[in-house]
Amino acid sequence: MSPFVRKLRHGARLGEDDEAILAGLAEPARRLDRGDIVPEGAEPRSVILVLEGWACRYKQLENGKRQITSVLLPGDLGEPFGALPRVMDHAVGALTPVLLVRVPPHALHRAVRASPRVEAALWWDLLAAQALQREHLVSLGRRSAVERLGHFLCEVHLRLGLVGLVEQSSCDIPLTQGDLADLLGLSAVYVNRSLQELRGSGLISLRGRRLTLHDVQALRELSMFSPDLLLPQGVTLAPAATAPA
């Protein structure tokens, strides 16, 4: 089952036909190694859909610093489903080896036209991505290092759960401490120390690439994480496209 379909089920009531449409978008898939998928300045001709592995959007600054703008998990689209920018203002990179699809715009367009429920699901996805983006911003602006870390771990735990990649509060986090630093606006050294603090307080384990949240509730309170973020279903404009009121 494609993680794309799995995720979008949370955004709209999909029928079998709808899921077939979405599944049809998820091929043919290609495997790529770590590294740039779409460089900054490129003129994209398709929308990226991640099926396995982790990717990210990032910006490289002139002074050598890097900021990861968002993390793309299995089931995530790299660009909004409705339009592509003429030229990329940021890069998309694979943080691990990935399996992905390049969905041609017309295919997405056809899918949207074919089913209002698919359209509703895609809008929900877009809204959810924006909500995550806002939370990320709040983290960088107003949360301490430990809180940022905790918040991100909660977020990943929730998002991976949506696509069935969490077992018993455990999931894989294939990020380097350097990656985490670039994501959270910290230095790698301080990420290390903050992680130790979280481990020390017994809230998490993180060894190798395996993360376990020992007390999800406590971690959420510590980092001011609200799981409602992803719940609000998008209400598409077309009256018919909405789930039953």
Next chain:
Amino acid sequence: MSPFVRKLRHGARLGEDDEAILAGLAEPARRLDRGDIVPEGAEPRSVILVLEGWACRYKQLENGKRQITSVLLPGDLGEPFGALPRVMDHAVGALTPVLLVRVPPHALHRAVRASPRVEAALWWDLLAAQALQREHLVSLGRRSAVERLGHFLCEVHLRLGLVGLVEQSSCDIPLTQGDLADLLGLSAVYVNRSLQELRGSGLISLRGRRLTLHDVQALRELSMFSPDLLLPQGVTLAPAATAPA
């Protein structure tokens, strides 16, 4: 001329008919004082469009801190044109008295159906807003206080220019230093000191609410601001909806 139309002209080639459609969305307008327009937790029934004054999206944290997530200038939509969240995960507030419209979803939907150029323009707007959001994130994560300030001033200068609110490198910035702090993830005191640094280096004047950029180029370099951000026209999926290739 509605700032909404003015801005969207930069995103697609609009005909008179298209502009009429967009102008029709911008009424009836209402005046509101400073304060919340849409509180967090509300269930929105319309999309907000700002015509005059400044508004913002923000989140209030449990620990009392506030983070402004984005600034809404004249011509800006408060939510994506295609869908409303079931419940607001953030608040929208007026930073100054504002003139705004509450656009009912079905009106936007009709406008999009009526003209592929209108649709393209709205997608461009959405893409542009996302690009701004990413830059904001980069600022909070990887730029110093002075750089953040400079970058924001460049951004405002550019955005206000799009809607005809800049004269001779001067424009109004009706924000409190406290507002700037909440926007840029700083303390009000440090915003003050950083502003003095910018003034001291002769790059800007900011007195009362009036901002003047004395050397736009230098300020852009200092703060790593790229004006290309808003240029990339969105390419809507429908082949016909795109400006001539």
Next chain:
DNA sequence: CGGTTGCTTGAGATCCATCAATAGGAGTGG
């Protein structure tokens, strides 16, 4: 006027970055 709000300035405390060095693992070739 007195009250409120926003700007400014000073001094000290904190959080986090930076620099530098060590240690652990995974892969590679001999």
Next chain:
DNA sequence: CCACTCCTATTGATGGATCTCAAGCAACCG
């Protein structure tokens, strides 16, 4: 199996950027 290398994690020490607290001012306003 060992020596070597590369990459990541870890630790210590120091400095700097920014925050917080506190006070004084200026402007506006009923």
